[in-house]
């Protein structure tokens with residue numbers, strides 16, 4: 001066994017009702033003028049945060065949108081400076097937290113994130129900003145949220161379809177963490193625990209989307225999977241999803257959901273130990289088949305064509321994937337990638 005391990009310093013406050021600790025956490029950050037960030041449709045959540053902050057709220061910026069367009073980032077940065085903000089409180093999913101990161105990247109404001117989906121951005125130093133239709137991503141310690149408050153009460157209203165695809169997005173981080181080139185035993189433990197939590201409890205949301213214990217367990221799984229994403233390099237799956245999302249404007253979490261079983265099938269023989277652990281976490285004999293069975297049982301989207309990806313785009317994706325290569329357990333090879341993408345486009349059973 002040989003590995004390097006370094007842990008990222010985010011403080012995590014987890015549990016039902018933990019939003020109540022917001023003021024205390026802001027004090028611990030040494031901040032007194034918070035800019036609250038949200039999307040237009042989560043304004044009510046932001047207002048609840050604002051009420052808790054009282055005089056420590058400098059203002060609300062409620063124009064966060066998907067993929068952090070550079071224009072929005074500039075506008076939010078200017079608002080933060082105009083208001084003299086000394087921290088950003090981002091309440092929402094990866095898009096809102098991504099906007100906080102875009103501000104932090106330039107102005108070094110500490111971020112307190114309050115995630116309301118399972119995407120995992122709150123636990124990573126990864127940012128993405130879209131300029132002229134191209135989303136550029138990078139890693140920078142300044143954008144890692146300093147504090148994260150996980151309150152499952154805030155996920156109760158997350159629509160079921162988004163809960164499912166967002167949860168599958170989180171599981172994808174854990175799967176790729178298990179065969180990452182820089183994998184380590186601690187992150188592998190977190191990855192398996194994260195998959196188990198989500199794979200057991202997402203199905204319970206199907207029966208009752210307001211099941212508090214299931215919501216709490218899903219958020220716990222999301223935290224673990226997000227932590228894995230923050231610490232390790234991702235491989236083919238994340239590369240393909242990034243390319244598909246950026247090139248054809250496909251929805252982020254749904255694309256992850258469709259692709260994951262097929263990428264696991266692609267990597268099956270090249271990462272046997274990771275596959276054994278993923279299969280075990282799913283209670284299946286095979287990681288790819290088990291993942292597809294889970295996804296189907298959750299009535300998640302199964303085909304890229306249903307996400308409106310043009311079939312003639314497959315060749316472009318192969319070209320881009322082979323041009324900017326990622327580490328991956330199995331070599332990237334055009335013919336096999338074509339079969340993978342055709343299977344995912346059609347929504348076929350995994351190879």
Ligand code: NAD
Nearest residue numbers: 039042067093094095116117119121124126155157158252
């Ligand atoms: P999102 O943030 O785009 O949210 C989608 C919609 O759902 C938004 O309108 C949002 O306001 C709404 N919403 C969120 N939580 C809700 C709730 N509890 N109830 C009702 N509505 C709610 O979705 P996402 O999947 O969380 O994030 C996707 C984005 O995050 C992508 O751009 C992706 O690239 C990025 N991301 C980044 C990282 C990273 O580490 N940098 C990790 C994962 C995802």
